[in-house]
Amino acid sequence: MSAEKERSLSTQKAILKLIPVFRKYGYEGTTLSMLSQASGLGKASLYHHFPQGKAQMARAAFDYIGSSFEDTVLEPLSGKGEPRERIEAMCCSLKEFYDNGRNACFLAIMSFGEADNLFHDLVKQKLKTWIDILAQVLIEAGIEANQAKDRSTEAMMQIQGAVILVRILDDTTLFKKLIENLPAQLLD
Amino acid sequence: MSAEKERSLSTQKAILKLIPVFRKYGYEGTTLSMLSQASGLGKASLYHHFPQGKAQMARAAFDYIGSSFEDTVLEPLSGKGEPRERIEAMCCSLKEFYDNGRNACFLAIMSFGEADNLFHDLVKQKLKTWIDILAQVLIEAGIEANQAKDRSTEAMMQIQGAVILVRILDDTTLFKKLIENLPAQLLD
DNA sequence: GTCTATACACCGATAGAC
DNA sequence: GTCTATCGGTGTATAGAC
Numbered sequence: 001m002s003a004e005k006e007r008s009l010s011t012q013k014a015i016l017k018l019i020p021v022f023r024k025y026g027y028e029g030t031t032l033s034m035l036s037q038a039s040g041l042g043k044a045s046l047y048h049h050f051p052q053g054k055a056q057m058a059r060a061a062f063d064y065i066g067s068s069f070e071d072t073v074l075e076p077l078s079g080k081g082e083p084r085e086r087i088e089a090m091c092c093s094l095k096e097f098y099d100n101g102r103n104a105c106f107l108a109i110m111s112f113g114e115a116d117n118l119f120h121d122l123v124k125q126k127l128k129t130w131i132d133i134l135a136q137v138l139i140e141a142g143i144e145a146n147q148a149k150d151r152s153t154e155a156m157m158q159i160q161g162a163v164i165l166v167r168i169l170d171d172t173t174l175f176k177k178l179i180e181n182l183p184a185q186l187l188d
Numbered sequence: 189m190s191a192e193k194e195r196s197l198s199t200q201k202a203i204l205k206l207i208p209v210f211r212k213y214g215y216e217g218t219t220l221s222m223l224s225q226a227s228g229l230g231k232a233s234l235y236h237h238f239p240q241g242k243a244q245m246a247r248a249a250f251d252y253i254g255s256s257f258e259d260t261v262l263e264p265l266s267g268k269g270e271p272r273e274r275i276e277a278m279c280c281s282l283k284e285f286y287d288n289g290r291n292a293c294f295l296a297i298m299s300f301g302e303a304d305n306l307f308h309d310l311v312k313q314k315l316k317t318w319i320d321i322l323a324q325v326l327i328e329a330g331i332e333a334n335q336a337k338d339r340s341t342e343a344m345m346q347i348q349g350a351v352i353l354v355r356i357l358d359d360t361t362l363f364k365k366l367i368e369n370l371p372a373q374l375l376d
Numbered sequence: 377g378t379c380t381a382t383a384c385a386c387c388g389a390t391a392g393a394c
Numbered sequence: 395g396t397c398t399a400t401c402g403g404t405g406t407a408t409a410g411a412c
Binding site for chain 2: 404405406407408409410
């Protein structure tokens with residue numbers, strides 16, 4: 001279930017438009033003009049929704065994506081089926097979430113430069129949580145705890161790397177292949 | 189051997205000072221004021237060395253690091269020993285090059301936002317070349333060509349991911365572990 | 377080859393009308 | 395809740411003295 005802060009509907013709609021801008025240009029590469037254009041709102045209107053400005057917009061985008069990740073990618077992990085089936089469901093959602101690797105990962109985006117100063121602990125916390133959740137399922141599948149955490153961490157690492165290589169090489173096949181092999185790699 | 193463009197000694201010394209700034213803050217997060225301070229040169233002096241401005245500074249940093257990567261990391265691969273020994277030598281250099289994962293990868297840094305617009309083909313070309321060079325050694329070691337390329341690509345992916353996770357989690361152990369296991373993963 | 381001084385656009389952010 | 399207009403600051407880049 002999502003931990004999204006309550007927001008007016010119009011604010012939520014604005015956040016959806018801001019996300020792709022931050023995703024593509026990063027925190028510092030994103031300007032209020034871009035955000036204004038993407039959202040269809042004037043700069044002053046953005047400040048109505050986000051009084052603390054750009055940092056708050058980035059934070060809102062981050063939170064939204066985090067909730068979305070939890071609801072779509074992690075949620076299947078806490079289902080009722082066999083661990084393998086749940087992990088396969090996660091991988092399926094993962095492909096969509098990252099658009100086969102074309103979407104930059106917000107965690108990576110927000111771990112650079114000024115964004116790192118602003119959000120380091122938040123990003124670290126999120127990543128650790130997600131690693132733990134995945135590891136928990138592996139433990140449930142009978143894998144020893146340390147091993148489970150290592151494999152979970154390794155998977156996150158590969159996903160991060162795959163997203164970068166997809167962007168550089170303009171080729172989504174290696175992301176697809178990664179995801180295809182992920183269940184076996186995690187469980188066997 | 190390096191393909192570095194010839195430059196005056198003072199220009200080369202300046203480039204060395206610029207690199208850490210771009211590495212840490214990315215292309216758009218880096219300002220001329222930062223570069224001026226880091227290099228100890230006034231902004232106008234930077235323009236003497238790099239008439240096309242910030243883009244040229246980033247390009248020079250990119251080229252310098254590329255040459256450095258070739259000279260220190262890839263060079264051992266073309267030595268005379270056994271493939272395994274050469275790959276182990278590469279891994280050793282790799283650890284130093286990335287400072288155990290604390291250094292962001294310039295390829296990743298330059299694949300975002302405006303830098304991507306400026307340098308996309310250049311970055312892509314470099315990465316492809318490096319993947320090919322590593323794959324070539326694997327082929328020499330008796331691995332089938334497609335398999336060799338896949339493993340080489342996978343290694344690059346893991347390195348990229350590891351660098352990101354090190355930065356987010358403030359923990360270099362997973363980078364070290366990755367490098368430790370790399371020779372076996374590539375060859376066995 | 378380095379500097380000071382400056383040009384001018386755009387940055388993030390705010391005031392205040394509607 | 396959105397807008398136009400504008401602020402002060404900083405961005406990249408240049409001119410020109412030394």
